[in-house]
Amino acid sequence: MATAFSPSKFAAQPFPLNTTSQNNPLTIPTIASPFLGSTRKLIRLCSSSNLNLRRRSGTVVAVSDVVKENKSKSTPNLLITKEEGLELYEDMVLGRAFEEMCAQMYYRGKMFGFVHLYNGQEAVSTGFIKLLKQQDSVVSTYRDHVHALSKGVSARAVMSELFGKTTGCCRGQGGSMHMFSREHNVLGGFAFIGEGIPVATGAAFTSKYKREVLKEVDCDHVTLAFFGDGTCNNGQFFECLNMAALWKLPIVFVVENNLWAIGMSHLRATSDPQIYKKGPAFGMPGVHVDGMDVLKVREVAKEAIGRARRGEGPTLVECETYRFRGHSLADPDELRDPAEKAHYAARDPITALKKYLTENNLTSEADLKAIDKKIDEVVEEAVEFADESPVPPRSQLLENVFADPKGFGIGPDGRYRCEDPKFTEGTAQV
Template sequence: MKEKVVLPVIHSQNYKINKEEALLIYQDMMLGRSFEDMCAQMYYRGKMFGFVHLYNGQEAVSTGVIKALQEQDYACSTYRDHVHALSKGVPPQEVMAELFGKETGCSKGRGGSMHIFSAKHNFLGGFAFIGEGIPVATGAAFQSIYSKQVLQSTEDIQVTACFFGDGTTNNGQFFECLNMAVLWKLPIIFVVENNQWAIGMAHHRSASTPEIYKKAEVFGLPGIEVDGMDVLAVREVSLAAVKRARLGEGPTLIEALTYRFRGHSLADPDELRSRDEKAAWVARDPIIRLKNYMLVNNLANLEELKDIEDIVHKQIEESVDFALSSPEPDIKDLRKYLFADDKI
C-alpha cells in the first residue's frame, strides 16, 4: 500500500524584496546547486573520497537563513555542509580544494567533506555526528552575549545560525541547548532542515510529535514552521528571527520543510523513498520557484538570469581547476594544526 505524500501548504505572498536582493539570492542558490552537481561528477571520477552528502533541493534554507545574517555573524553546520559554507562566503575554490584533500582547502585538506571550516568567515564547521554542532553553536552565541553584557562591547550582538536535520531533534543536545538558550536569552537561531528522512528513517516514523517547531513551546521560545522550498518565505522568518536575536530577545526555532533530491550520501542508492514522493517534491524545486517568481514580478528577465548562470558555471569550473592544480598536504605536516598555536 502506497503511503500518502504530504507536502506543506503553499501560500502565495507578495514578498518585500528588491531586484538586487533577488538576483543575489538567485546567484547564491545557483552556486550551491551547481557546486553540488559538480561534486557528484568529481566523486564518481575518483577525485573525492569518503562520504559526501549533497544538498540538492535544500538551497532555499541555506540561502534564506544565511543571507539574512551579517558578515560578523556565525553559522554552524552538519555533515551536509558545502552549501552552508558557500552561502557564508567561503570561496568555492577553497571548498572544492578541501573536498579534494588539498593543502589549499579551507581546512588545509584535513577536514574533507564533513568538516568544512573557516575562521575568517565565522563558519564554525561541519560535523560528522548528528547534534554535534548544536553545543558549539550555543557556545558561540554565549560568547556573543557575554561580550555585549560583560565585556561591554559597542558592536552589534553577533547572531549564530545553527543548522541540523530532523533526525537530530530526538537527541539530548537539542533539548539541553534549547533550554540553555532560552535561560540566557542567547542570540541563536535553531534551524531544523526537515528533509523528511534521517538517512533511511522517515521522519513521521521516528517522532512521536512530527511537528518539530511545536517542541519550542516547552522551553518558551518561538517555534515557526516555514515552507523550506520557498527561499523568500525562509528569508522573511529568518530576518525576523535575526532581528529578535540582535535586540537581545533570545532564540528562535525555525522548522523548514524541505527535501533532498539525492540519496543520503553519494554512496546511498536511494531505494527507500518512493518515486511518487520524490517527484512531488522535485516539482517544487526552490530554484525554479524563485526564477518564476522573479519573472512574474518583473524582478529579472531571462537574459539577466542567464548571465548569472554563466557566472556561476565559470566559478565552478575555476574551482575544479584550482583544486586539481593544488598541492597535496606534505607528510611532514601530519601533526600540524592539531593545536591552537597552528592556526588555519
C-alpha cells in the same frame, strides 16, 4: 512592542483528532500528515494523558501569518527588490551547480570518504545565511558545502578541501564533513548529528557575554545552528534549547527537515513530528516554514535573526525541505517513494524563484542566463584550481593535533618514527 512572533498573538493548536479516538482513547486513528507535501499518513496513539499535552498553549507561529504581516508593511506587494532577488538566485544556483560538480568529481575518484549533497535544500541556506553580517556565525552539519558557500567561503577553497589539497579552507585536513573558516565565522561542519548544536550555543553565549559583561556595546552577533530532523530526538538538541532560552541567547535553531534521517522516515522516528512545537516547551517561538520557498524562508529568517540581534532570545525554525539525492553519494536512494520524490522535484526552489522574478518583472531570462553562465565558469575554475593545487606534505599530518608533535609519532630529528627501523624493533630512542 509585539513582534510577528509575539506569544500574545499565537497559541499552539492541538492535533486534529477524529471523533472515534476522542470517545475511545485506546483507538489508534489515522491522521493526515501535517507536512506540506507528504503523501504518507501518521499513525498516532491517542491516550488521555497526551491529549492534555497537545492543548498546551505556547508561541507557535504559522509562516503565512508572518509573511502576511510583513507584506502589509511594504508599499509594493513584492517581497524583494531586483537586486535582492538576483543575489538570492545567484547563491542558490551556485549551491546547486557546485554540488552537481561534486557528484561528478566524486565518481571520478577526486574525492574520498562520504560526501553528502545539498541539492533541493538551497532555499534554507540562502534564505537564512544571506541575511547575516560578516561577524555572525554559522554552525553546520555533515551536509555543509553550501552553508560555507552562502557565508562567503570561496568555491575554490571548498572544492580544494573536498579534493584534500593544501589550498582548502582546512588545508585539506577537514574534508567534506568539516568545513571551517575563521575568516567567515563558519564554525565547522560536524560528522556526528547534534555535535554542532552545543558549539553554536557556546558561540551565542560568547556574543552575549561580550555585550553584557565585557561591555562591547556594538556586539550584536547572531549564531545560526543548522541541523536535521533526525537530530531533534537527541539530547544535545533539548539541552541547548533549554540553555538558550534560559539565558536568552542570540541564536536561531534552524531545522532542515528533509523528512528522512538516512533511510528512516521522520514520521516513524518521533512521537511528535511537528518539531517547531518543541520551541514553546522551552519558552521560545517555534515556526514552521515551507523550506522549498526561499522568499518564505527569508521572511521568517528576518524576524528570527532580528529577535536574536535585539536581545529577545532564541527561535526554533523548522524548514520543511527535501534532498533531491540519496543521503550521500554512496546511497542508491531506493527507500523513498518515487511519488514523494516527484512531488518535491516539481517544487524545485530554484525554479520557483526564477518564476517569481520573471513573472513580477524583476528581471529577464537573459539576466538569469548570464548568472547561470557566470556560475558555471566559477565552478569549473574551482575544479581546475583544486586539481592543480598541491597535496599536504606528510609533515602536516600531526599538525593541529598536538601542541608539540615530537614524541607523538615524530622523532627529535623531525622524521616519522615509523620510518625508523629501530621503531618496529622496539629499540628506538624515545
